[in-house]
Amino acid sequence: MNSAYFWPIPVASIIALLFAWLFFKSMMKGNEGDETMIRIASHVRKGAMAYLNQQYKVVGIVFLILTAVFALLSFGLKVQNAWLPFAFVTGGFFSGLAGYFGMKTATYASGRTAHAAKDSLDAGLRISFRSGAVMGLAVVGLALLYISIWWAILDTFVDAASQSQKLMIITTTMLTFGMGASLQALFARVGGGIYTKAADVGADLVGKVEAGIPEDDPRNPATIADNVGDNVGDVAGMGADLYESYSGSILAAAALGAAAFMTVENGAHQLAAVMAPMLIAAAGIILSIVGIFFIKTKAGATQKELLASLEKGINISSILITVASFFILKWLALPNYLGVWGAIVVGLVTGIIIGKATAYYTSSEFKPTQHISENGQTGPATVIIAGLGVGFISTAIPVLAIMVGTTLAYFFAAGGLDISNINQGLYGIGIAAVGMLSTLGITLATDAYGPIVDNAGGNAEMAHLPPEVRERTDALDSLGNTTAATGKGFAIGSAALTALALMASYYEAIRISIGQAIKNVGTFTFPNGDVLNSATQLESLGIIDLVNSYDVHLMNPKVVIGLLLGAMMAFVFCGLTMNAVGRAAASMVDEVRRQFKEIPGILEGENEPDYARCVEISTKGAQREMLVPSLLVILVPVVFGVLLGVPAVVGLLAGGLSAGFALAVFMANSGGAWDNAKKFIEEGNFGGKGSEAHKATVIGDTVGDPFKDTSGPSLNILIKLMSMVAIVMAGVTVSFSLF
C-alpha cells in the first residue's frame, strides 16, 4: 500500500527508542554517590529485578497456556485468525520489554538523583526527569514499532479480493493483537499494586506505628521492599497500563476507520482513515521529544518554577500535536477531515480536564483535601468519611468530561448525533482516544519520574545524607505528586476512552467471526433466525443490522443481566485486590515483627535487617494473590459469552465500563486525597506532625494506599481487558453460545 503513509510510523518509533537510549546513557554517566548509596541502590535494583523476573515467569506460564488456547482457536476450531498466537506472544514480549527498560532505568537513576540533589534541586530534577522520559519513550516507541512490524507483515501476506477488503482483514486481525499487551498490563498492575502496598502498609504498621521509627528508616526490614514497590507499582505498572491504552486505542481506531470508510466513495479514503491514528501517534512521539527538550531547569530554580517548566513542556507538545494533526489530516484528505481533527482536539482537551479535576480533588492546595485534614481534628472516623465523600463526588467531572468528549467526538466526526453516520461517529470516538494519548511520550515521563525521586529520597534517608538533600528530594517528590495526580487521572480517562473504542470495534470482531463461520461451514444463523449464506451478504449488513440481529438493546434480558454482572465484577475485583493487599501486608507485618525480635541490634542500628527476605515475601505474596482476580477478568467474559452470547457480552462490557470507570476514579481520588491530607498536616496545619489530627490522617493514608495504588489502577485494566478478551473470543461467542 501507499508507503508514504507507512514509513513515518516505524521511523518515529525508532527515533523514540533512540532518544530513550540517549537519555539512558546520559543518566548512567551521573555519579552514583558513596558506597552506602551504591549499596542501597543495588539492594533496590536487585529486589526490583528479582520481582520482575519472578513476575515474568508466572506471566510466561499464563502466556504459554493462552498461546496454546489461541492456537486451538486459530488452527483447531478456525474461529480466530492464524496470526493471533504469534502476535499475542510478541505483543506480550514488547510490553514486557518496555517495563524492563523503564524499571532498569528507574532503579539506576534514583541513587544518581539523590547524589545530584546534593548539588541542587534542578540538578536532581534534570536527571530524574530524563530517566522518566526513558520510560515514556520506550513505551510509545516499542508500541508503535510492534504495530509497524505487524502491519508490514500482514500487508505482505494477507490476500484479499480488493484493497478495501484487505484493509478490513488487516485491521480487524490487528485488533486482536492488543491482547498480549493487555495481559502484561493486568499482571503488572494487579501484581505490582499488591506488591507495593503490601510492602508499604507492612512497613508502616510495624515500623512507624509500633516501633516508632520514621519512614524509609534503614532499620526497618521492609524499607527496601517498600522502595522496590514504588518501582514495580508506579513505574512498571503504570507503564504497562498506558502501553495497553496506547496500543489499544490505535488498533481500535484503525479498525473503526476501515469500517467507517469501506463503503464511502468505494473505499477511496479507507487507507487514509486507517493510517491516520498511527500517523498522529508518530507525530505525537516526535513532538513529545520536542516538548521534553523544552523542559529546561535553571540552576537554583524554585519548586514552582520547576513545575511551570514541566507544564510548559507538556503544553508545547499538546499545542504542536493539535497543529500537526490538522495538517496530517488535511494531507490524508479525509472527506470529513475537519470533523476528525475536532475529535482529536476533543480527546486532548478531555485528557487535560480530567487531569486538572484529579489535581483539584487530591492536591492539598484545594479545599476538598484540606477539608479532610480539618476532619482529622475529630479523629480517624471523620477523616475516612470525609475522604470517601470527596472520592464519591470527584467522579462527577471525569465522567462528565468523558460523556461530553464522547458526544462531541461522535458529533464532529459524524456531523450529527443520530446514528445514520454511526460508523464515522465511532471512528471519531476511536480517534479521540488516540488524540488523548498522542502526547504520552512526555506525559508518561512526568509521571514516571515521581517514583524515581521518591526512591532517591529513600536512598538519601538510608544513606544518612545531609538533611537538605532529603528536603530537596521531598520538594521534587511533592512536585511529582502533582504530576502523578494528573497522570493517574489521565490513565483512568484514557482507559475509559480506549475501552469505549474497543467496545465499538467489538462489532468488527463479530463481523469477522461471522465471516469465518461462513467460511468454515458455508452458512451462519443469527439467534433471531436470520440466515447468511455468503460472505457478500455479511458485507452488506451495517453495524445497526448486526445490533438488531443480535438484539443488543436494553429490553433484552441478556443485555440487562450483562450490565448487572459487569458492574458487580468491578466491585468484586476491587474487593479481591483490597483483600489481597490485606493478606500480603499481614505476612509482611509478621516478618518484620519476627526480625525485630529474632535479629538482635536491628533497632539500635547495629545489625542490618534481612531486607531480601521482605522483598521475597512481597514478591511471593503478590504473585500468589494476583492470580484469582486476574483469572476472573479473563474467564468471566468467555464463560458468560459461551453461556448467553453476544448481547450478554456487550451488556457485560458496558456495565463494567460504566461502573468500573466511576469506581476507579472514586478509589484513586479518595486515596490521593488522604495521602495529601496527611502531608498538609505535616506541613504544620491543624496541629502538625505528631498531633492527634496527624495520627488520624495517617490512618486515612494507610486506608488510601490500596485504594490509589492497587484497586483503583487495577480497575483501569479491568475495563479495557474485558473488551479485549471479548474481541479475541468473539469467534467462540459467535459460534458456540448455548442460549
Added chain:
Amino acid sequence: MNSAYFWPIPVASIIALLFAWLFFKSMMKGNEGDETMIRIASHVRKGAMAYLNQQYKVVGIVFLILTAVFALLSFGLKVQNAWLPFAFVTGGFFSGLAGYFGMKTATYASGRTAHAAKDSLDAGLRISFRSGAVMGLAVVGLALLYISIWWAILDTFVDAASQSQKLMIITTTMLTFGMGASLQALFARVGGGIYTKAADVGADLVGKVEAGIPEDDPRNPATIADNVGDNVGDVAGMGADLYESYSGSILAAAALGAAAFMTVENGAHQLAAVMAPMLIAAAGIILSIVGIFFIKTKAGATQKELLASLEKGINISSILITVASFFILKWLALPNYLGVWGAIVVGLVTGIIIGKATAYYTSSEFKPTQHISENGQTGPATVIIAGLGVGFISTAIPVLAIMVGTTLAYFFAAGGLDISNINQGLYGIGIAAVGMLSTLGITLATDAYGPIVDNAGGNAEMAHLPPEVRERTDALDSLGNTTAATGKGFAIGSAALTALALMASYYEAIRISIGQAIKNVGTFTFPNGDVLNSATQLESLGIIDLVNSYDVHLMNPKVVIGLLLGAMMAFVFCGLTMNAVGRAAASMVDEVRRQFKEIPGILEGENEPDYARCVEISTKGAQREMLVPSLLVILVPVVFGVLLGVPAVVGLLAGGLSAGFALAVFMANSGGAWDNAKKFIEEGNFGGKGSEAHKATVIGDTVGDPFKDTSGPSLNILIKLMSMVAIVMAGVTVSFSLF
C-alpha cells in the same frame, strides 16, 4: 369489569388496616412504666413527631410545586393523563400516613417494651413485635387500598373503544401513580438517614469518645435525638422505602400484564393478567397476618427460640403464599399460568437468598465479620480496609441472585430466553417482584420491631432500670439486628427488582405518550424519521419496534453516555449524602460541646441537658441537607431526557440501576459488618471492650453508620425513583427532546 377479580383486593387491604388497629390498641393497653420512663418516651415521641411534622412541611412544599408542574403537563401541555396531579397528591398522602402510623406506634411502644422486659424476654418481644406489625400492615394495607380506590375510579370514568384498550389506559395511567409514594420515600430515606446518623455520630464523638460516658447515657444531650433518629430512619424511612417498592412493583406488573396479553386471544386473558399482581398481593396480606399469629413466644424462651419463632412465622407465610398463588393463577386461567407461578416462586426465593447472603456477610456468627474484628488488633486502618473488602465481595451473591432470578422469571413466563415472547417475559419479571414483596406484611414487621427494642434499651438505660432489663432489651436488639440485616438485603433486592420492572414498563409509558402526542397534533415522528399518523398504527407496533425506532441499543452513543451518567449519579449521590451526614454531625458535635461547657452540672447528672435543642439541630440539618441530593435525582432524568431523548434516559436508568444496586449492597454490608465486628469484640473476643482492637472497631462502626443507614438505603430510592420520574416525564421526553 369482573368484580369477582376486584373485591378481594380492597377487602384484604381493609383487613390489614383493621389488624393494624387491633395491634395498636392492644399495645396501648401495656403499662408505660414509671414517671421517668414516661417522660423519656414522651421526649422521644415529641422529637419524632416534631421531625415528621417539619419533614411533611418541606415535602408539602415540594408536592405543591410538583403538583403544579403535573397540572401543567396534564392540562396545559396535555402530555400527561389528567389524573396524575390528583393521584400524585393522594399517593403522597397515603404513604405519609403509613409513616405517621408506624412512627406513632413505635414511639408509644418502646417505653412499654422496656417495661414489659422487666418481666421477661418474651413479654418484651410480644409487645415490640406486634407494634412492628402495625407498621408492616399499615404499609401494605394503605398501599393496596390506594390502588383499589384509584382502580375503582378509573374503571368508572375511563372510556375506551374496547375493554382491552381500557385496560391499557387504566394500567399505564396508574403506572404514574407511584410517583407520590416515590417522593415520600426519597425524603423519608434521605432526610431520615441524615437525621439519624448526624445524631448518632454526633452523640458518639463527643459523648463516648470525648466525655467517656456510655451509649444512651441521659447526661448526653444528643441521646434523645439519637433515639428519635432510630425511629425516623429505621421505622419511617424503611417503611416509606418498601411502600414504594410494594406499590411500584404491583403497578408495573399490572401495566406489563396489560401489554403482554393485549393481543393474546384478543385480550381474553388481559384482565386476569392485570389483576393477578393485586390478587397475589391481597392474598399475601392475609397470609402475612396468619404468619404473624404463628409467632408465639413461650414464657422464659431463649433468644434462639425467639428467633426460630420469628423465622417460623415468615416461613409459614412464604409457603402459604406459594400455594395460594398457584390456585389464584389457576383460577385466573392465564394460558401460561404455571410459568407465571414459577416467576412468583423465583421472586420469593431470590428475596430469601439475598436476605441470607446479607446475614452471612454482616453477622458476627460468620467469618467475614469475625475477620474484620480480628483486624482490629492491627488498628483502625486494617479494620476499614477489611470492612471495605467484605462489602465489595458481598455484592456478588445479591447481584447474581437478581441476575438468575430475572433470567428465570423471564424464562418461565416467556417459555424461553429469546425475545419473541418478550412481553410475557417482562410480565414475568414484574410478577417476580410482586412475589418477592408478597409477604411484606410480616417481613416488615420483623424489621420494624428492631428500632422499637433499640429505643426500649435507651429508655431502660436513661430511666436507670435494673441491669437485667437492659440485658433483655440488648438480647432483643441483637435478635433485631439479625432480622434487620435480612430486612436490609430484602429492601435492596426488592428495590432492584422493582426498578427492573419499572424500567421494563417505561416503554408502555412511552407508547401512551406517543398516543397522546398523536391525539394532540395528529401525527408523530420518531427520531429515526418514521412517522405515525394514527393511534391504530401505534397499537400494531411491538415493544421491539419501539426499541428500534428509538435506537435504544448499546451502539447508540446516547445510550452509552446515559449509562456513564447513571453510574456516576449513584456515586455522586452517595458522596452528597455522606458529606451531608458529616456536616450535620459537625453541628451536633458543636452543640453537645457547648452544652457540656455552658450548662453546669450536666456531666454530674445534676442538671438535665437541653435535649430539644439537639433534636432541633438534627431536624434542621436533615431538612437542609436532603434537598440537593433529592433534587439531583428528580431533575437529572428530566433534563437529560429533554436534552437527549428516550435512548439516553433508558441508558441512564440502566446505568443507575446496575451501578447503584452494587453500590447499595456494598455500602449496606460494609456498614453492617463493621457494626457487628465491634459487637463481636464487645462480647469478649480479641481483647474485649476497652481494648485497642475494640477502639479500632468503634472507628469502623462510626464510618459504617452513614454507609448502612444513610447512603446505602438512599440508593434504594435512587434506583427506583429515577425510573419513576422517567415514566412520569415520558410525555415531555417523547415530545420535547432537543437532540
